[in-house]
Amino acid sequence: MYIVTSEEMRRIDRAAIEQIGIPALVLMENAGRAVAEEVIALVKNAPAGSAMKRWLILAGKGNNGADGVVAARHLAEAGYEPFVLYAASPAMFAGEAAVQRDIATRLGLPSAACGPGSGTIDWGRFDGIIDALLGTGTRGAPQGVYAELIRQANNSDLPIVSVDIPSGLDADTGEINDPCIRAVRTVALAFTKRGLVQHPGAGIAGEVVVRSIGIPAALAKSGGVRTYELNERTLRECLGVDPERTRLEDTHKGTYGHVLITAGSRPMSGAGLLSARAALRGGCGLVTWAVPDRLVDPLSGRFPEAMLAGLPDGGTCEWSKVAPGDVARITAGKDALVIGPGLGRWDGGTAWLRELWTAADGSVPLVVDADALNLMADAPDFAEWPRRQSMPVFTPHPGEMARLAGIPVKEVQRDRISAARNYAVQHGVTLVLKGARTVVATPAGDVYVNSTGNAGMATAGAGDVLAGLIGGLCAQGLSAEQAAAFGVWLHGAAGARAAARRTAPASLIAGDIVEEL
Numbered sequence: 001m002y003i004v005t006s007e008e009m010r011r012i013d014r015a016a017i018e019q020i021g022i023p024a025l026v027l028m029e030n031a032g033r034a035v036a037e038e039v040i041a042l043v044k045n046a047p048a049g050s051a052m053k054r055w056l057i058l059a060g061k062g063n064n065g066a067d068g069v070v071a072a073r074h075l076a077e078a079g080y081e082p083f084v085l086y087a088a089s090p091a092m093f094a095g096e097a098a099v100q101r102d103i104a105t106r107l108g109l110p111s112a113a114c115g116p117g118s119g120t121i122d123w124g125r126f127d128g129i130i131d132a133l134l135g136t137g138t139r140g141a142p143q144g145v146y147a148e149l150i151r152q153a154n155n156s157d158l159p160i161v162s163v164d165i166p167s168g169l170d171a172d173t174g175e176i177n178d179p180c181i182r183a184v185r186t187v188a189l190a191f192t193k194r195g196l197v198q199h200p201g202a203g204i205a206g207e208v209v210v211r212s213i214g215i216p217a218a219l220a221k222s223g224g225v226r227t228y229e230l231n232e233r234t235l236r237e238c239l240g241v242d243p244e245r246t247r248l249e250d251t252h253k254g255t256y257g258h259v260l261i262t263a264g265s266r267p268m269s270g271a272g273l274l275s276a277r278a279a280l281r282g283g284c285g286l287v288t289w290a291v292p293d294r295l296v297d298p299l300s301g302r303f304p305e306a307m308l309a310g311l312p313d314g315g316t317c318e319w320s321k322v323a324p325g326d327v328a329r330i331t332a333g334k335d336a337l338v339i340g341p342g343l344g345r346w347d348g349g350t351a352w353l354r355e356l357w358t359a360a361d362g363s364v365p366l367v368v369d370a371d372a373l374n375l376m377a378d379a380p381d382f383a384e385w386p387r388r389q390s391m392p393v394f395t396p397h398p399g400e401m402a403r404l405a406g407i408p409v410k411e412v413q414r415d416r417i418s419a420a421r422n423y424a425v426q427h428g429v430t431l432v433l434k435g436a437r438t439v440v441a442t443p444a445g446d447v448y449v450n451s452t453g454n455a456g457m458a459t460a461g462a463g464d465v466l467a468g469l470i471g472g473l474c475a476q477g478l479s480a481e482q483a484a485a486f487g488v489w490l491h492g493a494a495g496a497r498a499a500a501r502r503t504a505p506a507s508l509i510a511g512d513i514v515e516e517l
Contacts, residue, residue: 001234002220003227003417003449004191006136006171012190012223016215024096027213028063031163031189032070032100034211038187039071039130039161040078052127054081056158058149060133060167061088066097067163067189068132069104076109084111085121087133087145114145123156131162131181136171136193141178150179162186165193166205173415174201182206190215192229197449198416199436227417230440230448230489241478241486245283256285257335257475261306261468262327264291264342266317269299271342271370274461274510275468276306279338281517282490284472290330292317320346328359336365338471340372341464349375354385362389365474365483369395369467377403387428391443391480395432395467421447430480432470432488434463440485448485452492456505457513465513466491490517 004012016022043052057072059065065087072082084104090113093101104111131153133146142150150167153160160183165171168180174195184206188196195201196208228234235241259279264272269291276289287306291299292313299308309330314321331337337360339353346352353375360366366388368376373396376382394404398416402409405423412419416439424431424441433439438450469491473483494516499505502512 001228001231001237002191002217002225003194003197003229004220004225005194008220008223008225009136009191009193012215012219012225015219015223020216020219022214025099027215028066028096028100029070030213031067031211032072033074034189034213035067035071035130035132035161035163035187036074036078038185038209038211039075039128040080042128042159042161042185052159053079054083054125054127055130056121056123056126056128057082057084057130058133058153058167059084059086060135060146061086061092061097062135062137063097064135064163065132066093066100068130069097069100069109071130071132071163072109073104073107076107082109082130083126084109085149086111086113087149089113114149121152123152123158126156126158129153129156129158129160131160131167131183133181134167135163136165138167139170142168142180147179150181154179154182159184160206162205164189165195166201169195169201169204171195174198175414176200176204180204185209187211189213191220191225194227194417197229197437199413202437226445227447227449230450230452230485234448235486235489239482239485241482243486243489253285256283257472257477258286258288258333259284259336259338259468259471259475260288260290260309260331260334261341261471262290262337262339262343263464263467264289264295264299265319265344266295268342268344269295270461271464273299273303274464274514275338275341275369275471276303277511277514278465278468278517279472279475280305281514282469282472282487284336284475287472288330288334290327292319292322318346319343320349320352324352324356325359327356328361331360331364334364335475335477336367336471338367338369338467340367340369341467343371343375345371345374350378354379357385357388362386365390365471365480366392367395367467367471367474368392369463370400373400373404383427391428391430393430393432393470393474393480393484395434395463395470395484397434397463401433417441417447417449421445430484432466432484434466438488438492440481440488442481446481448488450488450492452489453495454492454499454505454508456499456502456508457492457495459509461510462491462495462513465510469517
């Protein structure tokens with residue numbers, strides 16, 4: 001459930017050893033056993049006839065390498081044929097790592113050390129590789145023999161299982177250094193590392209399996225870890241949300257709230273339609289879809305379950321001619337407001353949005369998406385806008401996030417968790433940074449990294465669906481944090497179901513996501 005940085009993991013390790021009293025050798029033994037068990041599980045799922053008994057363990061000189069040595073011992077006990085290749089002289093091992101080296105030596109485990117005159121590795125002798133070269137504390141690109149071993153391992157075409165994190169991957173940001181192991185499975189020890197849930201690192205870690213090594217989860221909480229994997233357990237235990245969305249029988253549509261969707265324009269009316277449909281599919285009882293008055297007739301009957309509210313536009317069909325006060329007026333009696341999808345941008349739009357921001361009831365939950373975010377990004381004084389009584393939810397994609405924060409997109413994507421958290425804390429909003437592994441950050445500094453979804457959701461309108469869904473959940477009484485996190489999780493799960501019904505994920509469209517909510 002917890003996602004940790006390398007420094008957080010170091011503190012947790014130290015607390016387990018020094019405060020709880022769990023010997024470091026016990027943790028190392030548990031880690032190595034867990035890795036061996038995952039290798040054995042991988043072999044059992046291999047195609048029939050693939051014995052895969054011969055495993056090369058690439059061991060660095062630190063504790064990560066020692067975990068690999070322990071794994072080799074447990075593989076040997078299970079009838080496998082491990083061979084330990086030390087990236088440096090075994091004499092460089094120290095502390096608990098030296099203890100494991102000596103145990104392996106006394107047991108007669110086959111091994112060799114890289115170095116001048118050590119010869120060429122015959123990769124064809126092996127069926128698989130355990131990568132135990134570099135741990136979470138390593139920074140920068142691998143050098144020397146480590147770099148050469150990584151390159152050769154990747155070129156061997158053998159399956160690679162990484163210990164804790166692929167060697168060469170930044171454990172905190174997910175940045176891929178050159179070279180970097182490309183694993184089929186990564187055994188994350190105790191807790192998931194940030195680099196395993198942020199791209200591009202998530203794309204080269206293979207299947208990530210988190211294995212307990214005896215460190216109590218309570219140490220992560222007491223150690224100040226505030227980043228979580230967004231899954232059903234997190235929804236229930238951390239956010240108090242029922243993923244099943246159960247309902248009492250004695251209820252009616254008014255029980256589940258009324259959301260106002262302020263979205264859509266002449267060329268982009270579909271954005272508002274998708275948002276309105278998603279709000280209802282998300283369980284909201286009532287939806288009013290506000291549009292410029294001239295759009296009412298063309299849209300009548302397109303979505304019979306929603307109410308249309310036409311706002312005076314001087315016959316132009318443009319939001320720029322709609323008075324912000326008119327929008328604010330119809331928020332009365334509503335339980336949430338969504339603004340932005342398909343809204344468009346125009347000269348003076350930022351002032352228009354600020355007037356609405358100020359005039360609309362500050363106690364009504366507000367979801368700000370798409371063009372509304374772009375208008376907001378144009379405001380040089382957004383930090384001075386009045387704080388709303390109800391915490392707003394912002395739902396930017398990386399480009400919009402870059403404009404809001406005033407930083408390059410590349411910097412946003414380099415460390416999405418930090419980018420989202422910093423903005424949410426600074427501006428007092430719940431921020432949903434969309435994209436692969438969508439990130440939800442709160443003003444208190446909590447961050448949730450989504451575990452659902454698929455690449456097929458990279459399609460026009462998917463963000464409009466998410467905005468409407470979050471708005472609908474806010475209208476049902478969920479807090480901004482609950483609605484954002486639950487909405488993101490539901491959105492991704494619906495996208496996964498929708499993609500499974502298609503011949504290929506690439507054929508997925510936003511309407512498919514709505515129908516799977």
